[in-house]
Amino acid sequence: MTGNGFTAIGGANQNEAISFEVPSDARHQAHFLSLHDVRKTYPGVVALDGFSIEVTQGEVIGIVGENGAGKSTLMKILGGVAAPDSGTIRIDGTDHDRLTVKHSLEAGIAFVHQELNLFDNLDVAANIFLGREPLRGGPLKLVDRAKLRKMVVPLVERVGANFKADTPVSKLSLAQQQMVEIAKALSIKARLVILDEPTSSLPTAETEKLLSVIRGLKADGISVIFISHRLHEVERVADRVIVLRDGMLAGTLTNDAINHDQMVKLMIGRALKARTSTSSRDAGSVALSARGIRTTAYPHRTVDLDVLHGEILGLAGLVGSGRTEFARVVFGIDRSFGGELHLDGKPIMPGSSADAVAAGIFLIPEDRKLAGILLDFAIAQNISLPNLPAHASNFIVSAASENATAETQRSSLGIKAPSIATRVGTLSGGNQQKVVLAKWLAMQPKIMIFDEPTRGIDIGAKAEIYRLMHALADAGVAVLMISSDMEEVISVSDRVAVMHEGQISGILMKDQLDQENVLLLAVGKSAR
């Protein structure tokens, strides 16, 4: 279905000086790595469904797709971290059922992850050759610093970096740190460098730098897989773009056919029509009003947003668009760098989570195990924790009162556990999430913020959590749901606000609510 793509606007590649071009017919001769009909399922999800790809020497492949389209699974399979259920992986003519990490390294596949894995207490050279340092002094195993330096200098030059081998990594910018990662990839004689969201946190000038390094790699005959949400950059640097959707190949675009609109169209897919929420609630007055809120993620941008009583407002956007940081400000975990919040018309600026809780603003955090629950505490003790003074007289906690509340919540939420004295750490993800919910439902919420409420939980528990969210909204609670799951955003929300790089890029009412509009706003365009 890419036919019309070839006639599209002449491709951004035109104004780029490409130093090295792989003729399209050379592709068939030189692909050293290919996946054929690879399938990978996780409990309840098909992550990759019969996916095939060929990687040619010296080719830059862009991979795009929504959150959850299967990109990270693909990376895990190539890195030898996950084994596919079926399909074959061919490297230099040899077929494998799965790769091991060692295979992957030997095949010359190198990763530059979104979260950099550098040791910022060491210098550039030490990072590049960590664990593979040239040694001298026989049994003393001293690091041969001179030789190390000699090995690192050409690598650093090759990525066109403006830092030295002995610069401490802590002094480098994010882009420079990525250069170090790329130099590290070169040091293991990589044939394929996979960059996972390399530009998502880079300012424009540094992004340019990175793109030119990618072109340099290509000129040296090294293949690059470039995974990004930033479609404009993909457009500029990729020879071929592979669009993933729901674990399947949604389409391939080559050279001139690569353009932004085509990619968006393929990412959404034509057949998928939005399933909007069937509830017919009438939203009430403004519960929470945010004006000019600045967060740590994007201090130079401001967030303006209203959440109404009795609605579920979905907060969509790409990972890293500043949604969680906004929620942290509202919940009093972080301070805002400016702006104001109003709760039911009265100004409020929680200085701590205790203030927010006292005002009736509750948050269900993104990372359940880190921030949502105490794994070593019993269910009853977890549920009572935010409201402990209410379970106490003269500061002495009444176990009877705690247990009564916990029992009520356990039966109303259907928490599956032997008893309320069970340690939360032994429960399944869905039941743990219900315990987090129970903490707040046992109190009187005014604003309930859900940050990725159904991540990592099974479908049954998901449905129950949606049911609870609707029940809350029906009862007049303002529900703000941060979610990267497109289906969830569209099917659960009454309205959707979309965030892009620290700002609300648009608000979609029910009749405008479909995947295409959400995605357009999420990448910073305007909705249709």
Next chain:
Amino acid sequence: MNKKDAGLLILIVVVGAIVAMINPRFLLPINLANTANLIGLFGILSIGQAFVIITGGIELSVGSLIALLGVLFVDLIANLGMDWPLAFMLILVLGGLIGLAHGWLITRLNLQPFVVTLCGLLIYRGIARFYTADGTAGFGFGQNFPTLEFLTAGRTYGIPNSFIALLIIMGVTWVVLHRSVFGRYLYAIGKNEEAARYSGIRTGRMVMAAYVICGVLTALSAIYFAMYTRSISPASHGNFYELYAIAAAVLGGFSLRGGEGSIFGVILGTILLQELQNLVNLLGIPSSLNFAVMGGVILIGVLVDQQWDVFRARRRLSKAAHFTPSN
């Protein structure tokens, strides 16, 4: 009392029985009373340390504080003629303020507890020595404070009053730590500070309060130690007492990562440590080996505890494997 505490109690009884068999003087009332007195003195400061360790912190300045506050207390009542109840209160308040300062530096300025209290260890020792010009602080000839002496170093029906004070403090702190809202918060913070904060707990204030409690209890034990020794040479008084407290807590089942441990545990740990000291004396082991014996026992204790956990986990696993039909 949980299984760990029960195990420790059995160990204390067994060691006691062995020592008594080898040297019957162990059970003489005078020896038991002396040991009880020391348990009282060290128990009070160990409970203070326990509050801090529960939050995942550590308080290293205890020994130096005992020297500094002891010197100040003796000077106030012996040389400056202050009424002892007033001096008593003043020292407790001062201990609390120092604890508050530590807590503030740790929670508001995000300094590491180890660093803050290590600096405290050096600073208070230095001030104590400077204050007395490296001399010995003590009472003049014929200076007597009958009530104070009775409360601190006296006995009731043969039981040292310091030990009775410990029992009272134990009762109060047991309720605070194991039954109160504040105690629950401390455990929650020690287990997972982030989750505690996301539950709307003012974690900073709670941690600060723990350091204040530690400071006050340390000050109290400083007065008891001062009245017990009656003369204080600030260069050596209270040396390593923080380590006695930490050792007692570790023996009593505390985790230095926070969130684990009980009042019973730390008291049993203190009792075992004092019993070991007594053992060294009574069995004629050179007293220079004192610390070595203590260290060895703690190491073995922690090791057995650890291995026991590993053993139980393995047994659970093998049981589970046994009951699951293999494919």
